[in-house]
Amino acid sequence: MSNDGGDDRVTNAETDPNRGEKSYREVLAQELEKGVLELNRPHAGIFLSGLSAGLDIGFGPLLMAALLATPTGDLSPVVHDLIVSSAYAVGFIFVVIGRSDLFTEHTTLAIIPVLDGKASWGELARVWGLIYSSNLIGATAFAALAVLLGPAYDVTTAAAFGELARPLLRFSWWATLLAAVFAGWLMGLLTWLVSASRGTVSALVSVWLVALVIGYGHLPHSIAGTVEVLFGFFAGQGVSVADVSRFLLLSTVGNVIGGTVFVGLLKYGHATQAGRERGDAASAPED
Numbered sequence: 001m002s003n004d005g006g007d008d009r010v011t012n013a014e015t016d017p018n019r020g021e022k023s024y025r026e027v028l029a030q031e032l033e034k035g036v037l038e039l040n041r042p043h044a045g046i047f048l049s050g051l052s053a054g055l056d057i058g059f060g061p062l063l064m065a066a067l068l069a070t071p072t073g074d075l076s077p078v079v080h081d082l083i084v085s086s087a088y089a090v091g092f093i094f095v096v097i098g099r100s101d102l103f104t105e106h107t108t109l110a111i112i113p114v115l116d117g118k119a120s121w122g123e124l125a126r127v128w129g130l131i132y133s134s135n136l137i138g139a140t141a142f143a144a145l146a147v148l149l150g151p152a153y154d155v156t157t158a159a160a161f162g163e164l165a166r167p168l169l170r171f172s173w174w175a176t177l178l179a180a181v182f183a184g185w186l187m188g189l190l191t192w193l194v195s196a197s198r199g200t201v202s203a204l205v206s207v208w209l210v211a212l213v214i215g216y217g218h219l220p221h222s223i224a225g226t227v228e229v230l231f232g233f234f235a236g237q238g239v240s241v242a243d244v245s246r247f248l249l250l251s252t253v254g255n256v257i258g259g260t261v262f263v264g265l266l267k268y269g270h271a272t273q274a275g276r277e278r279g280d281a282a283s284a285p286e287d
Contacts, residue, residue, distance in 0.1 A: 022196050028112070028271035030195045035113040038106070039123045043130060046101060050131040053100035054138020058227045060091025060211070061164060062146045062156070065231060069160040081216060088215030089208040091224060096194060096207050103132045103223055107259025108188035108267075115268050132252075135223045143230035151235075158235040165232025167218040168225055169243050173250060176220055180254020181262070183219035186210050187255065188263030220251035 022030075038046070064087045072080045095102050110127050113119035150156040171179070193206035214221055229247050232239035 022198070024267075024271045027192060027196045028268065031109060031112050031191065031267075032116055032118070034195070035109045035111075036118055038101070038110060039113055039119045039127055043126075046127060046130045047134045049099075049101040050103070050134030051138045052098075053095045053102045053131075054135040054140075054223060055142050056094040056098065056100060056138075057091035057102065057135075057224050058139060058142030058146060059094060060088045060215075061224060061227045061231065062142075062150065063087040063090050064215070064228075065146075065150065065156040065160045065164050068163050069156040082212075085212050085215035086208070088224070089211035092190075092207050092211040093204060096190070097200065097203065101131045101135075102187075103128065103135050104184055104187035104221060104255050104259060105191045106131055107184055107256050108191050108264040111260050111264045112268055115264065132222075136226065136248075139223050139227045140230060143227050144234050147231060147234040158237060161231035161235035162237025162239070164228045165230075165237060165239050168220055168229055168247060169232075169239065173246070176247070176250045177254045179217070180220040180222070180251040181258040182217075182254075183214050183221050183225075183251070184255030184258025184260075185262040186214055186219070186258070187221070188259035192263060192267055220247065220254065222248065222251040222255045225251055 064084050067080075067084045067087055075083075094100075096105070106128060110119075110124055114121060114124050147158075147161060150161070151158055168176075187210065190206060190210040193210070194203045197203040197206060213219070214224075219225075226244070226248055229239060229244050231237075233241070233244055
């Protein structure tokens with residue numbers, strides 16, 4: 001963040017232990033500020049940040065594959081699934097706390113300045129395109145390297161990569177699309193929760209909770225989920241190019257709908273309309 005007075009006020013609000021929870025107006029202002037800064041960044045900076053996010057997020061699926069290849073012992077299936085799903089959060093923690101640019105966060109974050117009239121749809125398309133493409137390049141590179149190294153280094157197995165990919169590919173197109181809407185909804189909500197957090201610990205908890213729900217429900221995430229599907233493709237586990245393309249299309253469309261409609265539009269509308277109503281009430285003449 002820049003060092004102007006507005007940023008200092010946000011930082012002080014986050015660190016002041018005597019203040020209560022942030023109001024929805026404060027959270028919206030912080031989201032708006034971050035969105036404007038992102039839209040004004042140079043192309044190269046956005047691309048490199050997106051590339052970093054695409055690479056970093058792969059560590060979560062890799063840890064999941066390693067756990068799937070580990071004997072479970074006496075663990076119940078539910079406990080084992082919860083542990084594996086918790087591992088999914090690792091990549092998201094690296095990305096969110098590390099301040100890299102992830103496409104599913106920006107389905108909410110970058111659209112708020114457009115809704116507020118501080119940016120154009122063309123600027124939004126530019127940022128989305130840069131982040132989405134760089135995320136996918138990073139995710140593809142990570143998946144290829146992980147499949148090459150994982151079995152060779154005895155971290156996981158090719159079968160575990162396939163076990164990770166198949167749950168994301170076995171549903172009908174409409175079920176996959178709807179599940180992707182929920183995943184995008186959760187990721188948009190994550191940006192709001194992180195902005196509402198007053199410290200790193202609360203932000204970490206928010207990231208873990210959201211990633212746990214996405215991982216446990218096998219909800220299609222257009223970047224992390226693509227890493228999982230590419231694991232199966234590169235490992236030769238019966239995943240075809242058509243499977244990867246279908247997943248990528250449905251997950252991307254669903255994530256965009258979930259992040260923009262169920263979080264971006266609703267949260268922005270809630271904060272601005274509630275603010276206007278309060279202002280109208282305050283300015284109304286008394287009887």
